[in-house]
Amino acid sequence: MALSVIARLEPGSRAAKRGMSDLAIRNLFIIPTITFLIVFNIFPLLYSLGYSFTDFRASTNAPAKFVGLDNYKFLLNDEFIWRNFTITAKYVIISVTGQVIVGFGMAMLLNRDIPLKGLITTLLMLPMMLSMAVVGLFWKLLYDPSFGIINYGLGLGKFEWLADPDVALYAVALTDIWMWSPFVMLLSLAGLSAVPKHLYEAAEIDRAGSFYTFTRITLPLVAPILMIAIIFRTMEAFKTFDMAYILSSQPTTELIAIRLYKMAFLEWQTGQSSAFAYIVLIMVVAITNIYVKYLNKVKER
Amino acid sequence: MANLELKGVSKNFGANKALRSLDLRIENGEFFVLLGQTGAGKTTTLRVLAGLEKPNEGQVLIDGEDVANWTVAERDVALVLQQYSLYPRLTVRGNLEFPLRSKIRGLNEAEIADRVERVAKTLQITALLDRKVERLSGGEMQRVSIGRAIVREPRVFLMDEPLSALDAKLRETLRVELKKLHNNLGATFLYVTHDQVEAMSMGDKIGVLNKGRLVQVGTPSEVYNRPCNTFVARSVGTPPMNLIKGTLDGSSAVMDANGFCLPVQANGTAAGKDLFFGVRPENLVIESGAPVEAKVFDIEDHGVIKILTIEVGANKLHATVSAQMKVSLDETVRFGWKADKVLLFDQATGRNLAAS
Numbered sequence: 192m193a194l195s196v197i198a199r200l201e202p203g204s205r206a207a208k209r210g211m212s213d214l215a216i217r218n219l220f221i222i223p224t225i226t227f228l229i230v231f232n233i234f235p236l237l238y239s240l241g242y243s244f245t246d247f248r249a250s251t252n253a254p255a256k257f258v259g260l261d262n263y264k265f266l267l268n269d270e271f272i273w274r275n276f277t278i279t280a281k282y283v284i285i286s287v288t289g290q291v292i293v294g295f296g297m298a299m300l301l302n303r304d305i306p307l308k309g310l311i312t313t314l315l316m317l318p319m320m321l322s323m324a325v326v327g328l329f330w331k332l333l334y335d336p337s338f339g340i341i342n343y344g345l346g347l348g349k350f351e352w353l354a355d356p357d358v359a360l361y362a363v364a365l366t367d368i369w370m371w372s373p374f375v376m377l378l379s380l381a382g383l384s385a386v387p388k389h390l391y392e393a394a395e396i397d398r399a400g401s402f403y404t405f406t407r408i409t410l411p412l413v414a415p416i417l418m419i420a421i422i423f424r425t426m427e428a429f430k431t432f433d434m435a436y437i438l439s440s441q442p443t444t445e446l447i448a449i450r451l452y453k454m455a456f457l458e459w460q461t462g463q464s465s466a467f468a469y470i471v472l473i474m475v476v477a478i479t480n481i482y483v484k485y486l487n488k489v490k491e492r
Numbered sequence: 493m494a495n496l497e498l499k500g501v502s503k504n505f506g507a508n509k510a511l512r513s514l515d516l517r518i519e520n521g522e523f524f525v526l527l528g529q530t531g532a533g534k535t536t537t538l539r540v541l542a543g544l545e546k547p548n549e550g551q552v553l554i555d556g557e558d559v560a561n562w563t564v565a566e567r568d569v570a571l572v573l574q575q576y577s578l579y580p581r582l583t584v585r586g587n588l589e590f591p592l593r594s595k596i597r598g599l600n601e602a603e604i605a606d607r608v609e610r611v612a613k614t615l616q617i618t619a620l621l622d623r624k625v626e627r628l629s630g631g632e633m634q635r636v637s638i639g640r641a642i643v644r645e646p647r648v649f650l651m652d653e654p655l656s657a658l659d660a661k662l663r664e665t666l667r668v669e670l671k672k673l674h675n676n677l678g679a680t681f682l683y684v685t686h687d688q689v690e691a692m693s694m695g696d697k698i699g700v701l702n703k704g705r706l707v708q709v710g711t712p713s714e715v716y717n718r719p720c721n722t723f724v725a726r727s728v729g730t731p732p733m734n735l736i737k738g739t740l741d742g743s744s745a746v747m748d749a750n751g752f753c754l755p756v757q758a759n760g761t762a763a764g765k766d767l768f769f770g771v772r773p774e775n776l777v778i779e780s781g782a783p784v785e786a787k788v789f790d791i792e793d794h795g796v797i798k799i800l801t802i803e804v805g806a807n808k809l810h811a812t813v814s815a816q817m818k819v820s821l822d823e824t825v826r827f828g829w830k831a832d833k834v835l836l837f838d839q840a841t842g843r844n845l846a847a848s
Contacts, residue, residue: 387575389573389575389577390577390579390580392544392564392571392577393571393573393577393579394590395564395565396542396564396569396570396571397590397591397640397644398568398591398597399590399591399593399594400594400595403593407582407590411580411581412580412581
């Protein structure tokens with residue numbers, strides 16, 4: 192194997208003149224990347240797994256004590272943690288559903304010959320190019336009860352979007368929908384424009400109604416790419432932190448990422464928060480796997 | 493069942509004129525073949541009839557009714573395309589049922605199943621009914637696509653080169669089947685193709701289309717034996733008709749190339765004009781006592797017949813002879829023609845002078 196690799200090196204190349212083998216060049220490119228991955232991703236991952244079984248606190252010099260599964264037991268029995276999970280689930284469902292409906296709708300509207308289509312598409316994509324923190328900051332201004340433009344525009348007076356514990360989560364989800372619908376739109380648009388036009392013509396000739404055409408032709412053909420958009424958005428929504436953290440500090444908007452941040456860096460419960468992070472990781476992987484299974488099924492059909 | 497009529501239909505795509513004031517009439521139950529090269533406007537004609545394109549000018553009539561404001565669905569035509577257009581992710585059954593599930597038809601499950609069953613039997617695809625369309629071969633796909641047109645029992649069948657994407661053998665089989673289908677259904681077929689063999693063998697009538705204009709309409713034998721101009725003469729028949737430049741002197745044709753003469757039937761209007769003498773390869777006679785000498789340039793052996801290319805001066809002519817005839821390359825042969833089968837075309841206009 193190695194021999195054949197060496198043999199493929201261009202004999203007249205500069206690398207060959209310096210006496211480097213093809214293998215050496217390959218290593219030159221790969222080793223830095225692997226090193227980086229190990230140092231910044233894999234090592235912390237394993238190290239935090241170790242911490243998750245201890246009562247380690249990064250703020251003190253006290254040596255870490257091994258506590259076995261105590262952290263996990265405590266977290267899974269803590270009703271406040273479960274509330275965080277419920278809130279997150281609600282948030283994920285609302286915001287992803289909203290993004291799919293709005294994004295796919297926009298894609299359907301754009302998937303035709305309209306003037307300035309390119310410009311409109313680009314402008315619609317602007318929200319997702321912004322920083323999450325910036326979006327959080329200016330939507331906070333938009334939601335402001337006394338001078339916010341939303342209350343002004345809707346004539347809601349001094350309605351407290353972010354301070355009202357019942358509404359705050361919806362307000363955060365709405366911001367997320369605003370920001371990420373374009374992403375779903377972009378993928379849907381790619382899927383929609385890949386549906387051959389002659390299929391629509393054939394359906395028209397076959398006297399199929401527009402709803403029937405949509406469910407029988409459009410949706411099945413766009414489903415796989417739409418699933419990919421949903422997977423991405425679910426994973427992202429699950430770990431939403433900065434935008435929600437900036438927008439609202441209500442207990443009803445405390446997503447798991449926020450809870451995790453507080454636990455790790457405000458309360459300095461490093462060991463416990465590592466365990467928490469692992470629980471979240473397992474959940475995200477599990478949910479993603481369900482989606483991927485479903486995606487494969489959709490593709491097969 | 494219906495007759496179709498186009499009256500002065502023009503269709504432009506930007507500056508490109510796809511159809512120029514096209515007049516076409518297709519009788520009820522006719523198998524009409526539109527023959528033309530790529531870009532002649534065949535597909536556009538179909539799409540205008542189906543209602544997928546709006547004509548810039550002119551009228552489309554179905555059963556004598558102007559259908560300008562009818563939607564595609566209301567025209568109730570079936571369209572079979574070269575690229576099959578099967579609905580992906582559905583089974584063959586799903587595809588055949590698709591047009592029947594439309595609410596306007598109001599068919600119940602039993603009727604749908606019955607119709608699908610019948611059509612599948614006709615096209616011999618019963619065994620494939622529960623297969624996904626992605627798993628079918630080209631020929632099977634085209635059968636399903638034809639089946640999807642038949643189940644609807646439409647007024648008119650429009651077919652846009654349905655056999656072009658298939659291999660030669662399959663094409664022949666389906667050609668026969670389509671023809672049989674037409675006989676059984678008695679429906680009006682408009683069939684578009686660039687393949688003149690297909691046109692000749694299938695059509696009750698052929699319309700030759702060139703650059704958005706209908707050049708000639710007639711039965712296959714009319715179009716073959718009496719082409720109205722040199723364009724039709726060149727595009728119908730393999731090998732194509734020989735066209736030799738020359739002039740008429742009394743009742744003999746004098747060729748420009750090297751002045752050889754052959755007898756023709758006198759034609760008053762042709763005297764003194766620059767002409768094309770058109771003669772089909774099978775009407776050239778090669779025998780030892782014939783008037784003109786030529787050299788054999790090429791021999792194609794087709795089993796039943798041989799097609800010779802013979803060289804007379806600058807002219808290269810095709811002649812079909814029986815396969816038994818012994819002939820070798822570069823051999824000198826003598827040929828003549830059947831004087832009554834020779835057509836005269838005006839060189840300036842390309843028109844057949846006998847027809848006018």
